[in-house]
Amino acid sequence: MTTARIVVTLKNGVLDPQGKAIEGALGTLNFQGVGKVRQGKVFDVELDTKDRAKAESDLNAMCEKLLANTVIEDYAVEIVEE
Amino acid sequence: MTTARIVVTLKNGVLDPQGKAIEGALGTLNFQGVGKVRQGKVFDVELDTKDRAKAESDLNAMCEKLLANTVIEDYAVEIVEE
Known part of the structure; x- marks a missing residue:
């Protein structure tokens, strides 16, 4: 199992x-x-995989599609535990 | 100047x-x-001080008083930049 932490912050200049x-x-x-x-x-986020590359690509896709509004927000993905 | 990141998460067991x-x-x-x-x-959080100990004690006090509800939430303070 992979545990990841995603941090979503407002871009600079956004009120x-x-x-x-x-x-x-x-x-x-x-x-x-x-x-x-x-x-x-x-x-x-907990993921049922031990494949770090797959986990990272999935987590980035989650951010793009759901977790972050990339017009006004930045996101950072960090694998905490594998 | 000190820059810190505070992460507030729900305690285990809290819905x-x-x-x-x-x-x-x-x-x-x-x-x-x-x-x-x-x-x-x-x-x-940006703080106008270079005193790491003072910054940490201030940041913990901010969490206790305002940023976290310690009945249901945990907090972690990390100094990012001094």
């Missing part, structure tokens, strides 16, 4: 209202020196 | 309807051998 809200909230909570905050998504 | 929906959708898209899928959140 992130959730991140902005968190910046404001951290200021309200008296955290000093907080700069930019950006929020993204993470997916932990 | 994840979004993850279940993604499992179903991946099946519909004909991806074979997909096991469990769990969704979480990621936060990229």
Whole structure:
């Protein structure tokens, strides 16, 4: 079995209202020196295969087709465990 | 400046309807051998400090107070860049 972690983040320049809200909230909570905050998504996916190359190509296809909106989001695939 | 990545994931045993929906959708898209899928959140935070210890303690406090619901979620803090 292969376990992978996919991280989907907004591209630079894309407005992130959730991140902005968190910046404001951290200021309200008296955290000093907080700069930019950006929020993204993470997916932990288990695959029934030991073939690393196949797993990686499947995971990239999942991102392209379902998990990421590639117009505004970037994704990174990392195999955590084989 | 310190850049950190915080990953917030649901604890084991906590129901994840979004993850279940993604499992179903991946099946519909004909991806074979997909096991469990769990969704979480990621936060990229910039801090105006070079003090790694202070940054880590601040980031943990942010998770406890705002970013994670520690009843049902775990969090991991990773310093990406100093």
